[in-house]
Amino acid sequence: MPEKINKETTFAEQINIAQHQAMADDPTMLSFGLGIDDPKAIFNTTTGLSESFGQQRVFDMPTAENAMTGIGIGAALSGSRVLMTHQRLDFFLLAMDQLVNNAAKWHYMFNGQMKVPITIRLIIGRGWGQGPTHAQNLQAWFAHVPGLKVVIPSKTDSVSQQLYQAIMDDNPVLFIEHRWLHQQQCDESELVPLCLPLDNIRQHKQGNDITLVANSYMLLEALLAAEKLAQQGIQCDVLETVQMDKTGWQPIYDSVAKTGHLLVCDSAHKSFSVAAELVASVTEKCFDKLKASPQRLGLPDYPEPTSFGMTKDFYNDADNIGTKVSRILNRQLNDVSSKIKLHDVPGHWFKGPF
Incomplete structure (x- = not known):
């Protein structure tokens, strides 16, 4: 055949x-x-x-x-x-x-x-x-x-x-x-079959050093960061929040109980965010398992600029995640930055907003 x-x-x-x-x-x-x-x-x-x-x-x-x-x-x-x-x-x-x-x-x-x-x-x-x-x-x-x-x-x-x-x-x-x-x-x-019920949490990578939680475009950046960190001996649990429903967050608590470290990569503003709720919830549920304070990455607390120049450092990416992980784990890492940084388009294939 x-x-x-x-x-x-x-x-x-x-x-x-x-x-x-x-x-x-x-x-x-x-x-x-x-x-x-x-x-x-x-x-x-x-x-x-x-x-x-x-x-x-x-x-x-x-x-x-x-x-x-x-x-x-x-x-x-x-x-x-x-x-x-x-x-x-x-x-x-x-x-x-x-x-x-x-x-x-x-x-x-x-x-x-x-x-x-x-x-x-x-x-x-x-x-x-x-x-x-x-x-x-x-x-x-x-x-x-x-x-x-x-x-x-x-x-x-x-x-x-x-x-x-x-x-x-x-x-x-x-x-x-x-x-x-x-x-x-x-x-x-x-492809996941259409008939399967919705998950609250999806796990994309397994590791014992730190838990990374993300959704939307930031999940892609978290996965890229996890690949870079793995090259330097840091293994990440990477979890995706599909639904904004904390009754289904047990897999996150289980992951943090294993790794003792948490970084939430929010695709929205940092303050009063889903990341803030996750950090608070993990602290309540897993306080005795934490080896360091849980951390979050999010957008600055001001609206997105229109200017190309002013948006350069507005959004977080895999490099920011890698830097944050190195601080949480108190590990000195080699340069984890990308050779090509694109902050206004996701790739050269992108042909415009419409």
Whole structure:
């Protein structure tokens, strides 16, 4: 028999596949968003949806975020499964009242008798001068809201399963995508089946020296840092936080109990962050296992600059992680810096924010 050749797929393609499968599996499902059927198809993540399922179920929306979110919540309450997409997370802030006071509370207020099966894709911009109002990751803010689920995809192998499961959940879910992940590749043979339930935590590397916890684009930087550190004899446990749900953080506590060291690499601002909650929680649960104080990396406490020059040191990367690990472990390391540092684009292949 001829040898099977594995095909490569991208993060954006897998997002597209999850939507097609969900639309096919639930004939009540609606999908809408600003630019959902335009030529770029929201970074090619919605390509072919309108053609496959018709404009009654897949349609563009006006620039009226609060109103359209209200329509989506109303449709979900009336029995339709809803997927709403925003090309930038920041645009969705106009709809916070609908999200917090309606979607997140409805199930509780009506004693579990009402479902709100709406999933909202929020895309984080970065680079190319996107600036303060196009590049925010507000995962911690959303995670503060009881009744609201927050899912943060990080890897191509699992993003289709994570989005499919989010859509099929009968609770409101925010699905926060980082724009720089869309061209990340993997072999199709590595894909997690759509039918598997969502994990809270995924473990990507095992080691006994330090626990690294990250999500979104920072997971890729953490994995790169772990590879560099391994070359100098430091073995890292690398864990990904998929859902912002601390009831599922036991694998992190188990890891810290093993390594005695923790560094949380947050893809959002450092103060009042998911990293802050993780450090506090680990300190409460694992205080007697810690060999040093748990640490966190996050963005500075000011908005992202628009200027190319001013963003140079705004974002953390694998080099920052390596430096922080060396201090936590009190180990002198050789130079771990990258030969090529790109702070405004993820790679030379990147062709722009749209």
